[in-house]
Amino acid sequence: MEITAISDISQAKVIDFFKQHWGSTEMVISSGVYDCSKLDGYAVLESDKTVIGLITYIITNDTCEIISLDSIEENKGIGTSLIQAVERGALENECKYINLITTNDNLFALKFYQKRGYVLADLYRNAVGKARKLKPGIPFEGNDGIPIRDEIKLEKLLR
Numbered sequence: 283m284e285i286t287a288i289s290d291i292s293q294a295k296v297i298d299f300f301k302q303h304w305g306s307t308e309m310v311i312s313s314g315v316y317d318c319s320k321l322d323g324y325a326v327l328e329s330d331k332t333v334i335g336l337i338t339y340i341i342t343n344d345t346c347e348i349i350s351l352d353s354i355e356e357n358k359g360i361g362t363s364l365i366q367a368v369e370r371g372a373l374e375n376e377c378k379y380i381n382l383i384t385t386n387d388n389l390f391a392l393k394f395y396q397k398r399g400y401v402l403a404d405l406y407r408n409a410v411g412k413a414r415k416l417k418p419g420i421p422f423e424g425n426d427g428i429p430i431r432d433e434i435k436l437e438k439l440l441r
């Protein structure tokens with residue numbers, strides 16, 4: 283397992299990864315609309331250079347925001363390694379906070395981030411309905427049949 287900056291792998295590989303896992307490279311969340319293929323981030327590669335995990339982020343002032351995190355294989359440390367790489371980079375860039383947004387149906391993500399020191403910071407009710415106006419392909423039903431409606435912001439103090 284090798285972690286590398288996504289700028290060090292082919293743009294086509296990054297675009298293909300997002301299209302396969304998100305339907306497009308576009309991420310629509312309360313903080314904005316992002317083309318994830320153009321953001322800073324890290325990828326975890328297998329020995330054959332296949333992408334098995336990818337994280338993207340932006341830094342604004344003293345805050346780093348994780349825009350996307352995907353791991354193909356769960357419970358192997360891929361997501362944790364990617365989070366740690368972003369946290370190190372955020373500290374190097376003198377960020378005080380790191381945050382992210384997930385949806386109300388993503389119970390796995392809520393558990394994952396809280397175990398790593400992130401706390402619930404804000405709730406954006408019906409935010410996904412607004413996002414669907416910009417990206418109609420967002421499904422109405424998510425994990426375990428839970429309707430996807432709200433966004434939840436999680437945050438971690440870095441220092």
